[in-house]
Amino acid sequence: MSVYVIIGPLFLLVLAGYWKLFEKAGRQGWEALIPVYQLYIMLKLTERPWWWLLLLVIPGINLILCIGILVDFIKSFGKVRVGQITMSILLPFIFIPKWGFDKSTQYIGPPGGDDFKNKYGKNRAKSATRELAEAVFFALLAACVIRGFFVEAYTIPSSSMESSLMVGDFLFVSKVHYGARLPITPLAFPFAHNAMPYTGARSYSDLIHLPYFRLPGLTDVKKGDVVVFNYPMDADSPFYRPIDKRDNYIKRCEGTPGDILKMEFGQVYINGNLIAAPLNAQMEYQVRTQQPGKVFDPDTRYKLHLEDIQRFTKVDYTLNTTAASAEKLRAYPNIKSLRPDIKLTGVYDPDVFPHNPRFRWNEDNFGPIIIPKKGWTVKLDSLTLSLYKRAISVYENNKLEVKGTDVFINGKKTDSYTFKLNYYWMMGDNRHNSEDSRFWGFVPEDHIVGKAVFVWMSWDAKAPSFNKIRWNRVFRLIN
Known part of the structure; x- marks a missing residue:
């Protein structure tokens, strides 16, 4: 329901x-x-x-x-x-x-x-x-x-969710949907997340650290939900922030606990089934023009929402936009060809999770990978350790050591591990301009903040007129 x-x-x-x-x-x-x-x-x-x-x-x-x-x-x-x-x-x-x-x-x-x-x-x-x-x-x-x-207001600061959510969107995030998470770091300045305004000084004290607990919610996190969560990598240097004081990120949930996720040529597959890309998702395109010169005038850039335009030769460009805008641009008289800039399979990108050359993955070709589920037991070997060691050691607070071919967890030799938390796979709709799970892995359930439900105001700083409000996005439900 x-x-x-x-x-x-x-x-x-x-x-x-x-x-x-x-x-x-x-x-x-x-x-x-x-x-x-x-x-x-x-x-x-x-x-x-x-x-x-x-x-x-x-x-x-x-x-x-x-x-x-x-x-x-x-x-x-x-x-x-x-x-x-x-x-x-x-x-x-x-x-x-x-x-x-x-x-x-x-x-x-x-x-x-x-x-x-x-x-x-x-x-x-x-x-x-x-x-x-x-x-x-x-x-x-x-x-x-x-x-x-209950609900918290957020502002979209970056283009990682374009054009589903746009820079300048003001939205409300429901904490009732997934159940409100009780404060883990209760000693904090009200209305400041992890830094004080203007000064940037830390807005909380970690003298008191409470265990993770979440109130009952109306629903579980589902594939396709737009979710606000705490950035898992803030657990590392130089911040070492508590869970609830890590930066807030917003992405779309592509995989839930127990799913087998795979990407082929930019398409997401869950448990072997192709998942349709979000309606307004953006990606990078290669564009070749008929002749050099002025191709993308300001009006065209704004009307078709063309972003990150880069020129490589006199006639070759790359840009980010939606599939619908790409089709419109393809019909322009000076456009010779336009195609998605998709990486080939087998091309290793060291920035992509799990940062191991044995997994020759990149942002368009990835997996298959099993998303951990509470109660799931994984056999530990040289391959699975690359995928799950961070979840075991950092997110579930275990001391993990590898001595030769032997694995020790909390001082005990073992060849398997049973997860205590559920995990999620989050990705931005702007597929070639998003720092997401493809680069740093799983999002633990205790990092989930809430579900983005609707945009109540949208401000377009780049609008070429005095009408900066995107009226068609005001009070708009988020799909």
Whole structure:
């Protein structure tokens, strides 16, 4: 069953509650259904400045602001107790419709208004400062809870997922889907991941290190999911970061625990079955033009989303784009030929996992390789050790030693190992411009952060006009 079958009705319950509350406040109920405009009306009803809406484009601030607006809004209906405020934030699908349809709940007025002051405070001389402090406190507290256990905002900084996700996309990542991971490094500065803004100083202390634990989720990680996870290689020098403080990466899951993965000429096969490439996936193409000269003008580059254009001879180029854009470019009059720049089989790339010349793999031709599954036992030999030694020693915290032809794990000689964690294979949709599992291997389950669910804003810094917002991507579900 799709998680949207569960989330959809809950979302409709919240909207129904807002509809009734808007009507109680003398507004039209339909105004609660329009994104952003809904917040504007809530600001009017609480007598807060409209320009607060401009802060919605700032990641992190937008979440705190939305919670602050909600706190003010429910206060205007007399819901001022700590429990009421907390429940409206954590369980809005219960309490917002409950108050909306409850006849005893009525609109009192803005929290700073006389009616509100007369009913909820004898001495309100210092209420403005106190209410502001309370609003900020609840907003910060709720933002920490929501960010840690429900949903978190991210920005796409690089082109590794182009054109499925684009540089400048602002998206929400659900932690409910796979189950929220409890903090492993709890002593940390709020809203800073692993470094403080501007200074770059470390934002956490590793004096306390808690064991990995994940709350129950709505679903498992599935092939095709766009997943945010902690970068496994941050366990190494120079960072040696704890799991939850390793950099956040976003890729598409191509293989799940127990799968046999193989790549041939850029195509992914799972358990022997060809997996279709993502619809908007990009790759590198070789282009030969009819004659030298100006071939890719700025308008063509932007319209067809041509990236990383490099010229090798007077008529030969390479570039990154989607298959659809490549077909359009092929029809241009000065294009003589265009074909994917796919590496040949058997050509060894030392940058590709497992960095062993006995595996003559490259980014387009790879495997087969078995993705470890919890409870799976692998026989250890000179070949399998190259594939799984990092998972055994680094991710599962074992001391692994090889003495001649003998393998020792935690001081005991053995010829096999049973995995304690599930692992995943993550790849970027921009297949020739992505640092992913092909280069550093498996992603352990304790590194999984959440599922990318939708883009709420998209900003195109390269747009050739003043209209930098990609309106066709705003509030767009991620496939």
